[in-house]
Amino acid sequence: MNAAVQPERQHHQETLVRVGNVDKVFHRGSEEIHVLGGLDLEVPQGDFLALMGPSGSGKSTLLNLIGGLDKPSQGTVEVGGQDIGRLSGRRLAAWRARHVGLVFQFYNLLPVLTAQQNVELPLLLTSLSRKERKSHAATALEIVGLGHRAGHYPRQLSGGEQQRTGIARAVVSDPTLLLCDEPTGDLDRKSGDEILDLLQALNRQHGKTIIMVTHDVHAAAQASRTLHLVKGKLSMEPEQ
Numbered sequence: 106m107n108a109a110v111q112p113e114r115q116h117h118q119e120t121l122v123r124v125g126n127v128d129k130v131f132h133r134g135s136e137e138i139h140v141l142g143g144l145d146l147e148v149p150q151g152d153f154l155a156l157m158g159p160s161g162s163g164k165s166t167l168l169n170l171i172g173g174l175d176k177p178s179q180g181t182v183e184v185g186g187q188d189i190g191r192l193s194g195r196r197l198a199a200w201r202a203r204h205v206g207l208v209f210q211f212y213n214l215l216p217v218l219t220a221q222q223n224v225e226l227p228l229l230l231t232s233l234s235r236k237e238r239k240s241h242a243a244t245a246l247e248i249v250g251l252g253h254r255a256g257h258y259p260r261q262l263s264g265g266e267q268q269r270t271g272i273a274r275a276v277v278s279d280p281t282l283l284l285c286d287e288p289t290g291d292l293d294r295k296s297g298d299e300i301l302d303l304l305q306a307l308n309r310q311h312g313k314t315i316i317m318v319t320h321d322v323h324a325a326a327q328a329s330r331t332l333h334l335v336k337g338k339l340s341m342e343p344e345q
Contacts, residue, residue, distance in 0.1 A: 121148055122314075122316070124181070126144070127145075127181070129170065141163045149314075153327075153328045155324070157331055157343065172282075185204065204280055208268075212268055216258065241278075251270060265297075283315045287318055
């Protein structure tokens with residue numbers, strides 16, 4: 106692979122993510138908290154899906170299940186035909202490093218590292234040489250419009266620039282799937298719109314499949330489609 110993100114891929118409509126009859130139950134002492142119940146979801150390759158719903162509806166829980174950060178209490182989660190719920194801890198970590206890019210609301214950048222070094226972090230888990238890691242990180246920063254800020258530390262970057270760095274880190278390994286949890290939630294409208302424009306470009310020009318959790322109707326409108334989590338199930342309509 107010669108670049109962090111392969112350009113101008115054709116969108117295909119094969120199902121990339123398939124969530125089948127998934128339940129998720131959390132335990133608090135003797136209390137059972139049912140977050141998701143019998144949930145089904147299919148996400149085609151090349152989709153840009155927004156997930157909306159009230160706080161506590163299970164949006165982030167669903168994102169974590171798809172990203173292999175958590176396992177369902179019941180049901181299956183398949184990504185690219187791989188039932189990730191059946192993977193052991195080590196194999197799951199390796200799968201996640203290869204296939205999932207994560208974008209967080211609060212950026213999660215390490216303050217002691219430059220933008221370039223933050224973006225390189227996921228590549229430390231690969232067999233790439235130091236020179237190759239630097240090249241991939243530089244490409245990812247160029248894609249998000251921050252090539253000129255590579256040597257700056259997070260404290261020297263605006264909120265929007267920090268989030269762009271976070272997105273560069275998420276795509277540097279050319280993941281199968283980009284999962285964004287409230288990516289504009291900590292930004293003003295102008296910076297948020299720039300992030301949404303960037304996500305659209307990654308989807309349309311680079312063929313990235315994106316699932317984005319958001320509370321923001323304006324942000325959701327930039328996605329290809331929107332689903333609402335209502336009482337543990339997905340709906341086309343918000344909760345009334």
